[in-house]
Amino acid sequence: MKPLRGLTITDIERIVLDVPFTPRCQQWNAREIWQWRISEILRVTTSDPDIVGYGETLLHYTWSRVPEQAIERARGANPATLLGDDTLGPGLQMALYDIVGQALGVPIYRLLPLPRVREWCPISWWNIDMPPHALAAEAQDALAKGYTAYKIKARPWWDLFEQIHAIASVTPPAFRLDIDWNQMLLTPGNAAPVLAELDREPRVAIYESPILQRDLQGLRHLRQKTTRPIALHFGEPPFPTVALHDACDGFVISGGVSSILQQATLAAAFEKTCWLQMVGTGITTAFCLHLAAVLPAAQWPAVNCLNNYADDLLTTPIEIVGGYARVPEAPGIGVQIDLEALQRYRIAPPFEIPQPRLLLSVLWPGGRVMHYASMQQCWNDFLAGNQPVQERGVTMQVHPDDGSPEWEQLYARARIAPVRDRQ
Numbered sequence: 321m322k323p324l325r326g327l328t329i330t331d332i333e334r335i336v337l338d339v340p341f342t343p344r345c346q347q348w349n350a351r352e353i354w355q356w357r358i359s360e361i362l363r364v365t366t367s368d369p370d371i372v373g374y375g376e377t378l379l380h381y382t383w384s385r386v387p388e389q390a391i392e393r394a395r396g397a398n399p400a401t402l403l404g405d406d407t408l409g410p411g412l413q414m415a416l417y418d419i420v421g422q423a424l425g426v427p428i429y430r431l432l433p434l435p436r437v438r439e440w441c442p443i444s445w446w447n448i449d450m451p452p453h454a455l456a457a458e459a460q461d462a463l464a465k466g467y468t469a470y471k472i473k474a475r476p477w478w479d480l481f482e483q484i485h486a487i488a489s490v491t492p493p494a495f496r497l498d499i500d501w502n503q504m505l506l507t508p509g510n511a512a513p514v515l516a517e518l519d520r521e522p523r524v525a526i527y528e529s530p531i532l533q534r535d536l537q538g539l540r541h542l543r544q545k546t547t548r549p550i551a552l553h554f555g556e557p558p559f560p561t562v563a564l565h566d567a568c569d570g571f572v573i574s575g576g577v578s579s580i581l582q583q584a585t586l587a588a589a590f591e592k593t594c595w596l597q598m599v600g601t602g603i604t605t606a607f608c609l610h611l612a613a614v615l616p617a618a619q620w621p622a623v624n625c626l627n628n629y630a631d632d633l634l635t636t637p638i639e640i641v642g643g644y645a646r647v648p649e650a651p652g653i654g655v656q657i658d659l660e661a662l663q664r665y666r667i668a669p670p671f672e673i674p675q676p677r678l679l680l681s682v683l684w685p686g687g688r689v690m691h692y693a694s695m696q697q698c699w700n701d702f703l704a705g706n707q708p709v710q711e712r713g714v715t716m717q718v719h720p721d722d723g724s725p726e727w728e729q730l731y732a733r734a735r736i737a738p739v740r741d742r743q
Contacts, residue, residue: 324400324423328367332391332412335361336379337633337665338673339601344457345628348450350676351718352695355380356628358671359601361662362386362411364419366399371422373399374657375414376603376633379671383575386412399423403431406576413576414607414653421652428610428653433581440644441612442469443605444498444595444621446628449473451715452486459487459495462627468643469525469621471498476702476709477682477716480514484521493522498551498621500528504702507531508538510709515546526551526620528572533557536565543569549593551620554583563590570620572597580611588617595620602632606648606655609638613647633661677721679731681741685713689741693734701738 386409445462505511549569570593598608605624635656648654692698
């Protein structure tokens, strides 16, 4: 144990990485979340040469970046004076907790203002939407890595029931699916028959944001009709309004340490469950486990998306057994950073990956086709109610730029507006 008195931050280094996805995730992430590969690691050195802290920020998917003003404020400061300050941004906040834990010889969860309630935390495998065969292959990988819960994206350009059937064909009955529509069922009238059918699927565990989150009366109506819990993103609509209408069973919680503690405490006070959604490599996942260890409401499997990355940036993987991840017990964040990986994946500015040129074609039974030039365009068209919300037999095809005049011509048309076609 090192004394905190007199310990100061001497330098803060930003190390930006391009961490590769696994091959299957790379193929399907390329449509929408290709920039999630860009991870900024904060390396914070102190006046004690034996104490160095690390934290992580996904630059293109996060609740905040680390502002330069926060870097300047932290230099020369005692790290203990900045704990819990969400204005620091995720990477710097993690690193300072790591430093203070190391200095005191305790894991991060001991620095939090609540007692530990669990040594192992439920954790979920996660993927962006994929065709049924790809989701089934991911589910098999999940089982092999010790996961028993899988959060999938329900999208109106895939046959959700076929996706679930494919996963069920390769997993045991105890394997659980949490399904996230991101509001794409739109209305209770659309959602009710879909949820009623899914209620008969034993692997289905949780429904996330099936309809517009602002439709509190519709959500309450769905809760009375379904046998599965409904989760909403915390804060939309404001928590008091959601609690007053009793519009959900639990929440998706994210943000900085103070924000997460506040949200989870409110959820617990109203007998609501939650899962923590903190996306990143093994560094972010380890930090998330410390928070989940002290939050009684964090009973649903945490979503970290760790499985998307071909490298967790750790020398020893986080232990996952039977769907639960062991909370690190070593001082600080409790995991060893793979310093060679930080050098191997390091990149120079600009810290962006160009958007792939892709044509996306949605095909329905009967021969109708819609072509889109981007996932955002596809999202907008479906959210506007222009297409069916959950039709059987629908599928998506992805067409990379093949250099042909035909591809270029259709892509140019689709960039102006979605193109209606037929097979």
